[in-house]
Amino acid sequence: MSDQGHDKKVVLSLRDVKVRVEGTEIVKGVTLDVHAGERHALMGPNGSGKSTLASALMGHPSYHLSGGIYLDGQPIHDLPPHERARAGLFLGFQYPVAVPGVQVATFLRAAVNARRGHEVPIREFRKEMQAAFAALDVPAGFASRYLNDGFSGGEKKRLEILQMLMLKPRFALLDETDSGLDVDALKVVSEGIRLAATDDTGVLLITHYQRILTYVQPTHVHVFVKGRLVKSGGPELALQVEANGYDGLAEAA
Amino acid sequence: MTANASLLTLNGDYLSRYGFSDPEDYVLKAPKGLSHDVVEMISRHKNEPDWMRAFRHEALDIFLAKPMPRWGDSEMLDAIDFQDLHYYVSSTEGQGKTWDDVPDDVKRTFDRLGVPQAERKFLAGVSAQYESEVVYHSIRADLEKKGVIFTDMDSGLREHPEIVQRFFSKIIPAKDNKFAALNSAVWSGGSFVYVPPGVRVEVPLQAYFRINTRNMGQFERTLIIADEGSYVHYIEGCTAPVYSSDSLHAAVVELVAMKDAHIRYTTIQNWSTNVYNLVTKRAHAHEGAVVEWVDGNLGSKLTMKYPAVFLMGERAHGEVLSIAFAGDGQHQDAGAKMVHVARNTTSRILSKSISKGGGRSSYRGLVKVARGATGCKTSVECDALLIGAAARSDTYPTMEVAEEDTRVEHEARVSKLADEQLFYLESRGLDPDQARLTIVNGFIEPFVRELPMEYAVELNRLIELEMEGSVG
Numbered sequence: 001m002s003d004q005g006h007d008k009k010v011v012l013s014l015r016d017v018k019v020r021v022e023g024t025e026i027v028k029g030v031t032l033d034v035h036a037g038e039r040h041a042l043m044g045p046n047g048s049g050k051s052t053l054a055s056a057l058m059g060h061p062s063y064h065l066s067g068g069i070y071l072d073g074q075p076i077h078d079l080p081p082h083e084r085a086r087a088g089l090f091l092g093f094q095y096p097v098a099v100p101g102v103q104v105a106t107f108l109r110a111a112v113n114a115r116r117g118h119e120v121p122i123r124e125f126r127k128e129m130q131a132a133f134a135a136l137d138v139p140a141g142f143a144s145r146y147l148n149d150g151f152s153g154g155e156k157k158r159l160e161i162l163q164m165l166m167l168k169p170r171f172a173l174l175d176e177t178d179s180g181l182d183v184d185a186l187k188v189v190s191e192g193i194r195l196a197a198t199d200d201t202g203v204l205l206i207t208h209y210q211r212i213l214t215y216v217q218p219t220h221v222h223v224f225v226k227g228r229l230v231k232s233g234g235p236e237l238a239l240q241v242e243a244n245g246y247d248g249l250a251e252a253a
Numbered sequence: 254m255t256a257n258a259s260l261l262t263l264n265g266d267y268l269s270r271y272g273f274s275d276p277e278d279y280v281l282k283a284p285k286g287l288s289h290d291v292v293e294m295i296s297r298h299k300n301e302p303d304w305m306r307a308f309r310h311e312a313l314d315i316f317l318a319k320p321m322p323r324w325g326d327s328e329m330l331d332a333i334d335f336q337d338l339h340y341y342v343s344s345t346e347g348q349g350k351t352w353d354d355v356p357d358d359v360k361r362t363f364d365r366l367g368v369p370q371a372e373r374k375f376l377a378g379v380s381a382q383y384e385s386e387v388v389y390h391s392i393r394a395d396l397e398k399k400g401v402i403f404t405d406m407d408s409g410l411r412e413h414p415e416i417v418q419r420f421f422s423k424i425i426p427a428k429d430n431k432f433a434a435l436n437s438a439v440w441s442g443g444s445f446v447y448v449p450p451g452v453r454v455e456v457p458l459q460a461y462f463r464i465n466t467r468n469m470g471q472f473e474r475t476l477i478i479a480d481e482g483s484y485v486h487y488i489e490g491c492t493a494p495v496y497s498s499d500s501l502h503a504a505v506v507e508l509v510a511m512k513d514a515h516i517r518y519t520t521i522q523n524w525s526t527n528v529y530n531l532v533t534k535r536a537h538a539h540e541g542a543v544v545e546w547v548d549g550n551l552g553s554k555l556t557m558k559y560p561a562v563f564l565m566g567e568r569a570h571g572e573v574l575s576i577a578f579a580g581d582g583q584h585q586d587a588g589a590k591m592v593h594v595a596r597n598t599t600s601r602i603l604s605k606s607i608s609k610g611g612g613r614s615s616y617r618g619l620v621k622v623a624r625g626a627t628g629c630k631t632s633v634e635c636d637a638l639l640i641g642a643a644a645r646s647d648t649y650p651t652m653e654v655a656e657e658d659t660r661v662e663h664e665a666r667v668s669k670l671a672d673e674q675l676f677y678l679e680s681r682g683l684d685p686d687q688a689r690l691t692i693v694n695g696f697i698e699p700f701v702r703e704l705p706m707e708y709a710v711e712l713n714r715l716i717e718l719e720m721e722g723s724v725g
Contacts, residue, residue, distance in 0.1 A: 058680050061672065085682035097677040101695030107681075110691065114682030146695070163681065 008035040011202035012089075012171040015068035019049070019056040019227075026052045028227035029067070034171065034202040034220075039193075041213055041238060042206045044224035045246050050206045051094055053224075054175040058091040059084050072170060086115055088170030092160040092177050098148040104159065105129065105143040108166060115167045132165045136192050153180035161192035171202045178212035190215030210242040223249045267495060267718075271366065272525055274494035275358045275465050279384075283341040285468065289313060292438050295341045299407055299441070302414070312427035312437030319431040322557075325586045325617075329555040333529060338470040338501055340439045342384040348405065349389040359383050366492065368461050375707060377456040378403045382473060383463050385441040396454060402447040403458050406474045409445025416447060420476055424507035424535050424563075432531040432557075436472045436505040443473030443504065448483040448514075455484075457519075457705060462491040462502075464528065470501040477507070479514035479542075486517040488708070492552070495525045499554065502528055508536035508544060512566065515543040521708060523715065524552040526583060532558045540566030540595070547703050548575040550585050551715055559617060561590035564598035564629075571600040576700045578719055579612030579644075588617035588649075593659075597628040604635045605700060607693060608644035609719065615647045616665075624655040632662040638696050640670045640689070690720050 012034045019027035026049040034040050044050050056063035059081035069077040076084050099107070109125055120128075133140060136158055148156050157177055164172050177189055193216045197203045205216060213221075213235070221237040222229050223246065231237065231249050241249070281298060283291050292313050296306040321330050349355040352369055363369060363381050372379040378392035380403070387405035396403070402413060410417050427437035444460050464471050479485050493500060502524060510516045516536065524530055530553035536544040546560035562571025573589035591600035606614035616635045637646035648665050670692060678688035693716060694701075701709045 055676075058676075060676055080685075081676060081679040082682050082684045082688075085680055091680050093677065093680075097671070097673045099674055099678065099692060099695050101698030102691055107678075107691070110683055110687065111681035114684075114687075146698075167681070 008037055009072075010034065010070075011036050011072060012204070013068070013070040013073075014057075015070070017053070017057070017065060017067035017069065019052055020064040021052060021062065026227055027056065030229055032222070032229065034204060036202060037199040038219045039197050039203045039205065039216060040220040040222060041218035042204055042222050042224050043208070043238065043241055046208070048224050049227040050224055051175050054091055054173045054204075054206055057173055058089065082114065085167075086117065088115075090164050090167055090169030090172045092157075092164060092172060092174040094175040094177075094179065096148045096151075096156045096160055098146070098151070100146050100149045102147045103144050104147055107147050108163065111163065112166055128166060132162050135165060135195060136162050137188050138162060154182065154185040157181060157185065157189055158192075161189050161196075164196050165192060169196070169201065172196060172204070174203065174205045176206055176208065178207055178209060186212060187215060210238045213238045225249065267525060271492035271523065272495035273365070274496075275362055277466055278356075278358065279342055279344050280346055281341070281343045282466070283339055285339055286336045287313070287338070287340055287439070291340050295439060295441065298341075301410065304418070305410065308422065308427070309438050309440075312434050313439075315428050316431060316434035316438055319434060321431060325557045325615075326555050326584045329529070329584060333499070333501065337498075338468050339466060340470050340472070341441060342466050342469060343386045344383055344465075345386060345388050348387055348408070350391065352389060355381075355389050359388055362463060362465070363389070363461065366461065366463070371459065371707065375456060375705065376459045377454055378458040380405060380444050380458075380460040381463070382442045382460065382471075384466060384469060385471065387442050392458075399452050400449040401452060401454060402445065404445050406443040406445045406476065407441065409476070413445070413447070416478065417445065417476065420478060420507065420509055422507075424509065424537055425505050425533050430533060432503045433505050433533045436474060436503050436533070439470070440472045440474035440505065442471075443475040443506075444477070444487070445475070446477040446485060446487060448479045448485045450481040450511075451483060452480075453484040454486065457486040457488045459488045459490070462489065464493040464500050464502065464524075466500075467496050468498050468500060470503065472502075473504050475504065475506040477516060477518070478509045479511060479516045481511045482513045483511075484515040486519065488519040488521075488705070490521045490523065492523050493525045493528050496527050498527065500528045502530045502532070502553075504532045504534075506532070506534040508534075510536060510538045510542035510544050510569075512539050513541040514539075517545045517547065518560075519547040519549075519704065519708070521549045521712060522552055522556065526552060526554050526580075528553050530556040530558065532556075534558065534560040535590075536560075536562045536571070537565050538562055538569035538571055541568045542566065543570045543572070545572040545574065546589070547700070548573065548587070549700065549712060550575070550577040550587055551719065553583065553585075555584045555586070557586045559588045559590050559619075561592065562600065563592045563594060564600065565594050567595045567597050569595060569598045571598075573602045573604070574700055574703055575604050576697050577604075577606040577614045578716065579606070579608045579614040580719055581610040581612060583612050585612075585614040586617060587615070588619075590619040591621070591631060592619075593622040593626045593629040593631070596626055598626065599630045601631070602633045602635075603699060605638075605697060606636070606646060607638045607640065607696065608646050609640040611643050613645040613647075615649065617649045619651045619653070620661070621652075622654040622656050622659045627656050627658055629656065630660040633664070634662075635665040636696070637667040638670060638693070639667065640693075686720070690717055693720055
């Protein structure tokens with residue numbers, strides 16, 4: 001499905017990725033290349049296995065994955081989650097988990113240090129954090145709150161995007177980052193995605209709805225039904241899904 | 254953040270930092286065993302007044318008559334051999350006013366434990382107890398001038414008999430429980446603190462308790478009286494060598510907060526895992542007074558301890574904030590008691606426990622609102638974290654509320670170190686050890702933030718060691 005003769009390098013490559021959960025195959029073979037500078041949208045109905053795919057790519061221990069995951073050409077499918085993260089893979093969670101008692105700033109610093117492989121001096125870190133806060137319209141008080149603890153849905157999603165900005169991943173998987181957001185929050189989150197999606201990185205945005213795609217204009221759209229990519233195309237495919245639903249497309253598979 | 258893979262194992266570190274022992278070189282060491290003769294010997298050695306000697310003998314009879322508790326951890330309690338312990342051991346003739354007065358080996362011990370360093374940095378007074386006796390004592394001159402008394406209990410009895418006789422054993426009588434009776438019979442050392450009306454001791458007073466001898470029983474006795482409108486923060490720490498045979502620590506701590514006084518009592522208990530820690534702690538809070546117990550239990554084989562506040566006067570407030578960490582072979586049976594005697598009194602209990610490996614922690618609590626004590630509020634929150642499939646946590650909350658208009662909040666939670674939390678943190682690049690430690694540090698944060706900074710740092714370091722290699 002990738003263009004032949006593409007002059008940009010492949011950032012993330014999936015080769016026949018299958019995922020089993022408690023013995024049941026949920027993802028039934030996904031092959032996909034995402035080149036630098038591309039923003040791919042993965043659309044599909046509830047229960048199609050989109051979130052399972054995202055978690056399994058990040059290395060969730062309950063999911064058994066077969067096939068190949070290559071980040072910048074290097075295999076990462078045998079690495080534990082923290083090493084995938086350090087290599088530059090990022091997962092924006094659909095339901096970010098609360099970790100009470102751990103301040104956002106403390107956590108961000110640990111994550112940034114882990115990703116970069118060295119201690120970032122505290123002043124330098126603060127500056128970066130403040131810049132990210134400003135970009136996402138996040139109040140300074142966020143830094144001392146406990147990680148996702150008592151956060152509204154919108155605040156959690158903003159924090160996911162904020163982490164993405166600070167960690168500067170090579171490739172970001174964003175799992176329904178748009179769900180539960182009002183229009184203002186959606187605009188801010190979309191702006192964050194645009195900032196993170198540079199010419200050099202790749203994004204896979206998992207969503208139900210076309211709505212976010214008007215802000216984050218995808219370069220590629222894939223329709224994912226029952227564990228398979230059933231159709232791939234350009235931005236027009238999202239509009240087609242919006243108008244006609246998934247039914248006709250599933251049959252086409 | 255670096256991975257803690259380079260750290261030594263927990264026991265290795267405890268050995269080098271706290272678990273070392275000194276050669277035994279004693280001025281007086283009672284033979285093993287408990288009897289009226291031993292009680293008589295202790296009292297004669299201390300030149301005590303007759304009333305105290307009589308009190309001790311009576312307490313021994315109470316101890317011998319009382320059955321062993323059938324709750325807490327009967328199996329562990331029944332394993333204590335009371336005839337196999339030394340009830341009094343003294344290594345010095347007198348007490349040092351400077352560290353140079355302290356015998357070299359004992360001084361070296363406290364140096365290794367960092368006590369003189371802490372004294373220089375941030376304490377208003379220090380007491381260091383080695384075995385049965387306080388070997389070093391100091392208080393800042395300005396506090397002494399204001400009439401603040403901070404001394405060991407034996408000196409308190411000699412020098413301030415009128416105050417001691419008025420309050421001693423009035424909050425915790427010998428007959429209160431078996432271990433309070435034992436302490437009453439053979440007590441030695443501990444602190445006596447008196448803060449005059451209106452005086453605020455803004456920097457903490459600290460006592461450090463050290464057991465060195467094998468099969469030793471340490472029975473310190475502490476009495477703190479904060480007179481009207483005064484404030485004091487008292488901190489205690491404790492460690493012991495790692496031996497294969499058991500030692501016993503059975504303290505009694507009595508606090509009196511007069512009208513509008515405020516006492517904060519902080520404990521970081523880090524006994525080696527061969528020490529039984531069976532302690533009775535109780536406070537009386539009079540009108541408008543505040544008493545806070547900040548209680549951290551990391552060490553010991555078995556701890557049974559339930560700091561209590563009796564709210565005796567209107568608007569008094571009691572608080573217990575505790576954490577317990579139970580590793581392999583440890584049982585932390587800890588909790589709190591709040592007794593609302595007067596109207597419009599308030600209390601809060603926040604109890605957090607972490608059980609790891611084969612460790613077991615229990616919360617045992619009582620909130621009692623007496624008839625006539627109207628307008629009271631109480632809140633109890635118990636939070637247990639289990640790490641590993643064999644870890645165990647139990648909650649035994651008791652509420653006896655005689656007045657209908659009492660506002661009661663009660664929450665209890667048991668959580669496992671959640672896979673989803675670990676995955677979330679690992680997906681951000683934290684390795685599994687870092688992720689676990691981050692979750693545990695977050696869990697105890699409400700406790701740690703109540704500690705002076707130096708203790709918070711030390712506690713976080715201890716937790717890091719406890720968590721070392723704890724694959725969940």
